[in-house]
Amino acid sequence: MTPSDPSSPPASSSDGVRRTRGAHEFGIVGSEDLYQGRVMALRVDEIAMPGGGTGRREVVEHPGAVAIVAVDDEGRVVLIHQYRHPLGRRLWELPAGLLDVAxxxxxxxxxxxxxxEAALSASRWSVLVDVAASPGFTDEVVRVFLALDLHEVAEMTAEGNEEADLVVHRVPLDEAVRMVVAGEIVNASTSAGLLAARAVLTGLAEARETTAPWPDRPTRWARRTAGSD
Structure with missing residues (x-):
């Protein structure tokens, strides 16, 4: 299927609304802060809609995060088994963390x-994929890195939260991909990262440099917590 030409003139639908075919600017005409917590904030934006009206959109602001597909010399990937309270169970995930250092x-x-999280360092780093967690309501985007040539480092002291219960396990990359397809791994950035890693390591795609542009990296949370918002 070929996408419609965005330069085509607007057309009217049966309800009388003029279709803008990708030409409308969804400007923010008003915004209200509702909540700010430790790792997120909630605001409501009033957005200019096609046809002259406005619509309210709830936005969960997030600091953004990174995740790491760490693959050892035997082709095994490092997975973390961690409790996630919103789902009420432990999930298999990649090592990951918030972008919470200015x-x-x-x-x-x-x-x-x-x-x-894994008591490891890596000599080779590259970017695999950027994952918008749920762009219908949050600006959270996770950058997933590929880490190769692994070395053990001193284990960090666990904090008194979910991380104190972490289980670290290594599985063959192909087995991890099978777990994604089987529904045994459901974390979005983990799923995308594992599939992207397999594509890169089998020559189907190329990873990016660690300094590759990241236009969708969240910035609103950082500005808010810095006191400039």
């Missing part, structure tokens, strides 16, 4: 999280 490059956050 000004820290994403790859440095990834290095820190790999050391903290």
């Amino acid at each position: 000004g820290e490059p994403a790859v440095d956050t990834a290095r820190r999280e790999l050391a903290e």
Whole structure:
């Protein structure tokens, strides 16, 4: 199927609304902050809609995050079994963490999280995929890195939260991909990262440099917590 030409003139539908065919600017005409917590904030934006009206959209602001597909010399990937309260159970995930240090490059956050959660460092880093968690209501985007040439480092002291209960396990990458398709892995960035890693490591795609542009990296939360919002 070929996408419609965005330069085509607007057309009217049966309800009389003029279709803008991708030409409308969804400007924000008003915004209200409703809540700010430890790792998220909630606001409601009033957005200019095609046809002259407006619509309200709830937005969950998030600091953004990184995740790491760490693959050892035997082709095994590091997975974390961690309790996730909204789902009420433990999930298999990649090592990951929030972009909660002001000004820290994403790859440095990834290095820190790999050391903290899996007691590992890596000599080779690249970008696999950027994952918009649920763009219908949140600006959360996760950058997933590929980490190769792994080395063990000193285990960090666990904090008094879910991380104190982490289980670290290594499984063959193909087995991890099978777990995604079988519904045994449901975390979005984990699923996307594992599939992207297999594509890169089998030559179907190329990874990006760690400094690759990231236009969708969340910024609103950082501005808010810095006091400039």
